Amino acid sequence: MSAHLDALRQAVAVSPDNVPLLVLLADGCLDQFLLSEAKQYFQRALAKDSHHLGAQLGLARVAYQEGNLSEAVVRAEAITAAHPPCAEAWLLLSRLAFLEHKLNEAREHYAKARSLDPNLRDQGLEKDLSKPSTGAPPPPPENLKPLPATLIEGEEPDGPSAFESEHPADEPNLSSAAAFDLSVEFERPSIAFADVGGMNAVKEDIRMKIIYPLKNAELFRQYGKKTGGGVLLYGPPGCGKTLLSRATAGEIKGTFISIGIHQVLDMWLGNSEKNLHKIFELARQNTPAILFFDEVDALASDRANMKFSAGRNVINQFLAEMDGATGNNEGILILGATNAPWQVDPAFRRPGRFDRVLFVPPPDEEARVSIIELMAKGKPVQKLDARALAKRTKDFSGADLKAVFDVASEEKLAVAMRENRIVPITTDDLIRAAKSLQPSTRAWFENAKNYALYANQSGFYNDILAFLGIKK
Ligand SMILES: Nc1ncnc2c1ncn2[C@@H]1O[C@H](COP(=O)(O)OP(=O)(O)OP(=O)(O)O)[C@@H](O)[C@H]1O
Ligand SMILES: [Mg+2]
Structure with a gap:
């Protein structure tokens, strides 16, 4: 088997741009649990072909195997949003939902995967899913062995780990969220702006547009100004849109309710509007609340496929909820995020809806240092010489920087286990890891540039042009 891998490695050395070969090698590495190597080849394949389904799926699996469950969910959901017939992504989502104790959702995803590909089976999972729900946490996947406590990474800031099943006493009660068949993340984040590196301009914008109006609601009322409405964050992947949204909730000590748009669209016909209303009601009962809608572009892009008719009703419901036509939205701040703002239906950007649009750029050197x-x-x-590493990680997103730490940590962890002592990570290790990785933001800008140059109605994408140093 490893001889087979070696042959593939040699082939890739000869044809480094051969995407199918890269994916084949990466899949082979994944089978052997060579996770960081698999990841690196998948990333290289995606750098050449950002739409390669096998490579996207591969990265989702790597994240799952690494125990980065929130990343795995995000990746798998992105796949099912863009390629609804991808059975394997649904299977992965089913496993992930099971780990997050969302049994109904796990069953649904599993059924979906099987209906798309009857040959796809996971008998272990099937057995787990057929058990009645006991409320006991399921065991982690076998490969997720606990690490020595001293070597465990810092807390993952993006989403709670699936294993943190205990909620602190002051945490909102999840049962009201679980009462409907929709997976929403519902929490009081403990992170605040200080936990998000850089992004000073965006933070200040959010303070001005969201936090101050909320804190001075009475003053705003006196002047006849309504608070609320929505802010749409857009930009390349991995640059902190989700993280910053959670931190905004932490900053105002409010509730954070997060929901993927495609989850809304995938809900059963007829129920989706009702559920959407319940989400807004949940926020209204837990003010101040940040209601975070991820992948807002899915609303528009899904119109192209068969979900059109169901989608239209949901969109109208969504707009009505945003407009406050169905309840009082005082104290609710609506944040949306998208990588593809050009796909967002203009109806969403009318006053009172996502009327403020903020570009979340990749971190500059200063931001990378922090x-x-x-x-x-x-x-x-x-x-640590943060400056030296920052200088060598131009165009790296926050998520890419995290990958740099992951790669370096993994290497050192292997040595540490062999020598049974803590082997420190050095700046050189990090720089070496950075060299082995590709920044993921460039591909996004190549695409975004076209919209900014040729579809820039009312200067909507001026921020992108300014970032690229292009004068209009
Ligand atoms: N400014 C930052 N400070 C600290 N960590 C960051 C920052 N930006 C990104 N990260 C790291 O990268 C991870 C991914 O970021 P996040 O999920 O917020 O990106 P995103 O912009 O929402 O990406 P996507 O468009 O793919 O949803 C975070 O969980 C965090 O670990
Ligand atoms: Mg995100």
Whole structure:
């Protein structure tokens, strides 16, 4: 088997741009649990062909195997949103939902995967799903062995881990959210702006547009100004849109309710409007609340396929809820995020809806320094030279920087296990890891540039042009 991998490695060395070959090698590595190597080849394949389904699926699986469950969910959901018939992505989502104790959702996803591909089966999962729900946490996947406590990475800031089943006493009660068949993330985030590196301009915008109006609601009322409405964050993947949204909720000590748009669209016909209403009601009962809608573009892009008729009703319901036509939205801040703002239906950008649109750029050098410093916290990093690493990670997103730490940590962890002692990570290790990775934001800008140049109605994408240093 490893001889087979070696042959593939040699073939890739000869044809480094051969995407199917890269994916084949990556899949082989994944089978052997060579996770960081698999990840690297999948990423290289995606850098050449950003739409490669096998590579996208591969990265979702790597994240799952690594125990980065929130990343795995995000990746798998992105796949099912763009390629609804991808049975394997539904299967992965089913496993992930099961780990998150969302039994109904897990069953639904499993049924969906089987209906798309009857040959796809996971008998272990099937057995788990057929058990009545006991409320006891399911065991983690077998490969997720606990790490020595000293080497465990800093807390993953993006979403709670699936294993944190205990909620602190002051945490909102999840049962009201679980009462309907829709998976919503519902929490009081403990992270605030200080936990998000850089992004000062966007943070300030959010303070001005969201936080101050909320804190001075009475004053705003006196002047006849309504608070609320929505802010749409857009930009390349992995640059902190989701993280910053959670931190905004933490900043106002409010509730964070997160929901993927395609989840709304995938709900059974007829129920989706009702459920959407319940989500808004949930927010109204838990103010101040940030209602976070991820992948807002899915609303528009889904119109192209068969979900059109169901989608239209949901969209109208969504707009009505946003407009406050069905309840009082005081104290609710609606944040949306998208990588593809050009696909968002203009109806969403009318006043009172997502009327403020903020570009979330990749971190500049200064921002990378602070992100790197944040990420090094709680890890055995020796004499960190954040500036040196920041200088060598141009165009890296926050998520890419996290990958740099992951790769370096993994290497050191292997040594640490062999030598049975803590082996510190050095700046050189991190720089080496950075060299092995590709920044993921460039591909996004190549695409975005076209919209900014040729579909820039009312200067909507001026921020992109400014970022690219293009004068109009
Ligand atoms: N400014 C930042 N400070 C600290 N960590 C960051 C920052 N930006 C990104 N990260 C890291 O990258 C991960 C991914 O970021 P996040 O999910 O917020 O990106 P995103 O913009 O929502 O991406 P996508 O468009 O793919 O949804 C975060 O969980 C965090 O670990
Ligand atoms: Mg996100």
